[in-house]
Amino acid sequence: MARKLAVQVYNAGGHLRVVSTKPMPGNQWIQALTSVGCRVEVCVENKTILSVDDILSLIGTKCDGVIGQLTEDWGDVLFAALKKAGGHAYSNMAVGYNNVDVEAATRHGIAVGNTPGVLTETTAELAAALTLSAARRVVEADDFMRAGKYEGWLPTLFVGNLLKGQTVGIIGAGRIGTAYARMMVEGFKMNVIYYDLYQSTRLEKFVTAYGEFLKTQGEAPVHWRRASSPEDVLREADVISLHPVLDKTTYHLINKDRLALMKKEAVLVNASRGPVIDEVALVEHLKANPMFRVGLDVFEDEPYMKPGLGDLPNAVVVPHIASASKWTREGMATLAAQNVAAKLKGYPVWPNSNNIEPFLDESKPAPAAAPSIVNAKALGLPTGDGSKSRL
Numbered sequence: 001m002a003r004k005l006a007v008q009v010y011n012a013g014g015h016l017r018v019v020s021t022k023p024m025p026g027n028q029w030i031q032a033l034t035s036v037g038c039r040v041e042v043c044v045e046n047k048t049i050l051s052v053d054d055i056l057s058l059i060g061t062k063c064d065g066v067i068g069q070l071t072e073d074w075g076d077v078l079f080a081a082l083k084k085a086g087g088h089a090y091s092n093m094a095v096g097y098n099n100v101d102v103e104a105a106t107r108h109g110i111a112v113g114n115t116p117g118v119l120t121e122t123t124a125e126l127a128a129a130l131t132l133s134a135a136r137r138v139v140e141a142d143d144f145m146r147a148g149k150y151e152g153w154l155p156t157l158f159v160g161n162l163l164k165g166q167t168v169g170i171i172g173a174g175r176i177g178t179a180y181a182r183m184m185v186e187g188f189k190m191n192v193i194y195y196d197l198y199q200s201t202r203l204e205k206f207v208t209a210y211g212e213f214l215k216t217q218g219e220a221p222v223h224w225r226r227a228s229s230p231e232d233v234l235r236e237a238d239v240i241s242l243h244p245v246l247d248k249t250t251y252h253l254i255n256k257d258r259l260a261l262m263k264k265e266a267v268l269v270n271a272s273r274g275p276v277i278d279e280v281a282l283v284e285h286l287k288a289n290p291m292f293r294v295g296l297d298v299f300e301d302e303p304y305m306k307p308g309l310g311d312l313p314n315a316v317v318v319p320h321i322a323s324a325s326k327w328t329r330e331g332m333a334t335l336a337a338q339n340v341a342a343k344l345k346g347y348p349v350w351p352n353s354n355n356i357e358p359f360l361d362e363s364k365p366a367p368a369a370a371p372s373i374v375n376a377k378a379l380g381l382p383t384g385d386g387s388k389s390r391l
Ligand SMILES: NC(=O)c1ccc[n+]([C@@H]2O[C@H](COP(=O)([O-])OP(=O)(O)OC[C@H]3O[C@@H](n4cnc5c(N)ncnc54)[C@H](O)[C@@H]3O)[C@@H](O)[C@H]2O)c1
Pocket: 095, 096, 097, 116, 117, 119, 120, 123, 171, 172, 173, 174, 175, 176, 177, 195, 196, 197, 198, 243, 244, 245, 246, 249, 250, 271, 272, 273, 297, 298, 320, 321, 322, 323
């Protein structure tokens, strides 16, 4: 018999029961649910990652919708239980949903939401921070300083890489990859080479226009190139940042053979998902190439690092914090709640998940639509901007 987990209840009399597996920041998300008649139960158990059994006990025998986290295994067992409890809606509080078996959800008629857009710039900024930290050896130098080893300026102390005028490689030039590329182009006048399954005309147009602008300032223009393979990017770029989704096509996209193609002094950044890199191969590569550096926000077996990674001075490692700004995390919670609330109310799905701004504008009521439902088509859900009613 599953253990009962501690929950905090909002709007106890609400007729629709929605569970959030974690407390989430801000109040707007609770408001989005209670204002449409939901009783909201937030799991406050002191346990970082909930098991499937934990979540089964939270779902119980009557549950209309759930907001869950990327650390949880949302597969057939949980969707079957949610369906049996009368549920119709699930939302990840994340844009990535590789922890969700969307086919299983669809089979059980459950809509799956995610939270695109609100975290694009925040995540790209952290990737940029990791790039700078790795290129300029910020963490190594900080450790050295705190250890009382600094005896005075030296011409050879912590020499790193200059970014200006170098080439940045993007693998996965979607929302975040494009935002990161723009930062590196505008900030450091880097040239861009990218690999994606689709053409990123937005990125290409931006780099072309910025190159023209630089020319008017009497500066060298920047250039872009779309590569026909990840190998082209790895061979050519001085900095490579990974921003694809995690699926079968990107699992271990960076492996031993591909690491060997990269420049000896290249910087590799990953703020996508850990399994995009074969982390064992990466540890070996870092050991053999001390001037090769990485900045990692995500790890293959989170919360763990592969043996040896944490001992290497040429790796900067942070605990999956790329979307961790107050505005972004509150916005993610709001979008997740709006996905669930709108589905339970029978509202349509917002037609453009690349523009979710109207859902985050607190000065106006949110559109009566679900911001982003990834299996909307498979479930045959209608799309619409919700102009007929408001959430
Ligand atoms: N570290 C974090 O905290 C954090 C925060 C936000 C997002 N993410 C991760 O970043 C990912 C990207 O988010 P986004 O909003 O930019 O998504 P997006 O859908 O806009 O971009 C993903 C891009 O990956 C491309 N892609 C898919 N398969 C590919 C392949 N085999 N090779 C190359 N490119 C491929 C897609 O065509 C798309 O352009 C998310 O799925 C999530 O896993 C991590």
